[in-house]
Amino acid sequence: MKTSAGERAFGWLNALLMIGLCFITLYxxxxxxxxxxxxxxxxxxSSGLLFRPAGFDLGAYRAVFHNPMIMKGYGNTLIYVTLGTAINLVMTAIGAYVTSRSQLYFNKILMFLIVVTMVFQGGLIPSYLLVNELGMMNSMWALLVPxxxxxxxxxxxxxxxxxxxVSLEESARLDGAGDWTILFRIVLPLSMPVxxxxxxxYAVGHWNSYxxxxxxxxxxxxxxxxxxxxxxxxxxxxxTMMAGSASDDKYAIGETIKYATxxxxxxxxxxxxxxxxxxFVKGVLVGAVKG
Amino acid sequence: MPKSAGHPAAWRTIRTDLRRHWSIYMMAMPVIAYYAIFQYGPMYGLQIAFKDFQPTKGIGGSPWVGFEHFNHFFNGIYFWRLIKNTLLINAYDLLFGFPAPIVLALLLNEIRGRLFKRFVQTVSYLPHFISIVVVAGMMADFLSRAGLVNQILSSFGMTPVDFLKEAGWFRFLFVSSGIWQSVGWGSIIYLAAITTIDSTLYEAARIDGAGRWKQTLHVTLPGIMPTIAILFILQMGHMMTVGSEKVLLLYNPLTYSTADVISTYVYRKGVLEASYSFTAAVGLFNSVVSLILIVAANSLSRRLGDNKLW
Structure with a gap:
């Protein structure tokens, strides 16, 4: 296929543009x-862009790993991510299973009531008062359950x-399987990509949430x-981070500690x-089919 | 759907249904409880917007005050500032943030080398997964008076600017950092739409002598137009919503005049200053306006074709 000079020039310009984008993203x-x-x-x-470390020192990392706040936070986050994602997965799976059973009389009402919450919510303050009312204030459950x-x-x-x-489910039912077995032994394993x-x-959401x-x-x-x-x-x-480090250039380390953190x-x-x-990409597309 | 709850036949259907499916209804209990408590519970709590909420009396027992909090908000000195800031941030985002992933998808589509294309995609999705605290933290560092950006500016002889302390810079920084974080991720859906375009259309265009630019203009762009339309309408539905999470990290009293939006105002007045009823009213106002926008957007997209949003 022939390509005109203009198109070749565009090809190069485009490549250059993309490299520029990668640089802005990664730098x-x-x-x-x-x-x-x-x-x-x-x-x-030093001043301006860095293309290698200015000098070399692991002091910032030492300070980070010896800092009780950061290590404690790391540990807390690991707990919240694991526990939170487990709760999310079980609850979402149950909800998805129940609402996907079209033979239920209340299916449509239930689904309607669920979808309503996507477009209208009580908002921050009523949720805050609710969490307070339930005695979950200052507890990790407030981050996971709501x-x-x-x-x-x-x-x-x-x-x-x-x-x-449906045939898989029916044959399982004939073998005496209940809904829990069908959900966790048949439906869930068959939907592994999703x-x-x-x-x-869910895990990234918990990791990043503040x-x-x-x-x-x-x-x-x-x-x-x-x-x-x-x-x-x-x-x-x-x-607070400086408490542990005995060095006299506390201010200086304070800067590099931020980066190490x-x-x-x-x-x-x-x-x-x-x-x-x-x-991740597959997920976006799965969502796009419906969304 | 029950036709009429009082009808005896309907009751019989319900009883049979409950008996036959009782185990699955039991299974649904935690989910029903979750939605009842954590989704509908706050909706019940919204009534404090019309009450003078006193913690000792509880939500139900507090006295009614009608629209007092709404009047207070509409006539307050911050009302127009909050509306303006919320709308302007969204307007800038619509103007620049919305087309950016479309342009990126079209440019990525023109890349011939598969490996290079894949590399650019991988890199451009990355910022989407970085926490907002880290993004805001890097901005605070790079844009500070002694930070990287000012070091570069001063090497060109320009005077340093304390970017995050100048109200005039806020919207630009907020929207552009948003584009930086989401342009790659946003392009995925358009790239997927491009792959569904019938390849015979391109062949026909080539036979008619269309170059790549003409092909993009007359085949690719019309091909992804339905996707563009849906996402545009969807974004219109969120014109009155700016999340508090990122603004809270980037703003400070010096930039409130351009940065303070409805959600951050609710956070400050409600959570920090404990005027619960007033901020519940502000939040309710915002939710209702957003609901109207979303429903209008959806009915608009229904009318444009069968591209409904839900």
Whole structure:
């Protein structure tokens, strides 16, 4: 096929543009990575873009790993992610299973009442008062239970469950299987691609969330990692971190610690990302079919 | 659907249904309880918007005050500022954030090398998964007076700007960082739409002598138009909504004049200052306007074709 000179020029320009996009996307992370490995004093003296660490020092990482707040936050986040995702998955699966049974008399009413909550919610303040009323204030359950089901995910899972052949379910029922067995032994395993997407979405959501913790938690002992990060990055509260380090260039290390904290908190996602990417993308498309 | 609840035949149907499916209804209990308590519970709590809520008396026992809180909000000094900020952020996002993934998808579609295309896609999706705290934290660092951006600016002899403390910069930074974070992810749906276009259309266009630009303009773009229309309408439905999470991390009293939106106002007044009834009224006002917009958007998209949103 012939290509005109103009089209060839466009091809090059386009490639250049895409490389530019990749640079803009990746460079902030690279800068943070380089800065986190930098020697604090040389980093402060350096200026402009970094293309390698300014000096080399692991002091920032040492401070991060010795910091009780960050480590505690990390541990809390791991608990919240695991427990929260488990709750999400079980509840969403049950909801999707029940609403996918079209033979139920109340199916349509139930589905209608569920879909209504997608377009109208009580909002922040009534939810806050409810959590308070239920005695969940300042407890980790406030971060997990009120978000037990994401209705959008429920609908995606319901669509997947509906495509499981009815004959499989009927033969299982003849063998004496109840609804729980059918859900967890037949329907769920047959919908594994969607389940994988759900796990990833819910888990990433819990890992990244900070707002519920900001609203509901009082004790910093219970803070998830993102809230600790907020204190360090946004409120610029690196003083507490300095408690452990005896060095006299405390101010200087305070700068590089921020970068090390970002890396340590984002690393799990960046490392898993390339492997999980295809699932994420598949999930968007599953959602798009219905959405 | 029950035709009439009082009809004896309907009752019989319900009884048989409950008897036959009781185990599945039992199974549904936790889900029903979840929706009743955590979704409909707050809706019940919304009545405090019309009451003078006193914690000791509870939601049901507090005295009614009618539309007092709404009047207070509509006539308050911040009303127009909040509406304007919420709408303007959304307007900028519609103007720049909406077309960005479409343009990216079209450009990605023109890349011939499969591996290169895949690499660009992988990189561009990445920021979507980074937490908003980290994104805002990096912005706070890069845009501070001594930060990376000002180091570069001053090397060109420009005076440093404290970007996040200047109200004039807020909308630009908020919207552009949003594009940075979501342009790649947003392009997925358009790329998927492009792959569904009938390839014979391209052949026909080529036979008619259309170059790549003409093919994009007359085949690809019309091919993804339904997708564009749906997403556009969907976004119109959210014109009155700006989430509080990102704004809370980026704004400060110096930038409230451009950055304070309805949701952040509700957070400050409600959660921090405990004026529950007033902020419940503000939240209810916002929800009702959003509901009207979403329903209008959906009926509009129904009318445009069978592309309904739900």
């Amino acid at each position: 902030p992370f690279l800068y943070v990575l380089f800065a986190s490995f930098s020697d604090a004093t040389s980093f402060l003296q 978000v037990a089901i994401n209705t959008f995910n429920l609908i995606i899972m319901r669509t997947a469950f509906q495509s499981v052949p 389940v994988a997407v759900m796990i990833l979405w 707002f519920a913790a900001l609203v509901y938690l009082r004790d910093s002992e219970k803070y998830p990692l993102q809230l600790v990060l907020r204190d360090i990055l946004i409120a610029n509260n690196t003083d 970002i890396i340590v908190s984002t690393l799990p996602i960046i490392c898993l990302y390339p492997f999980l990417q295809k699932y």
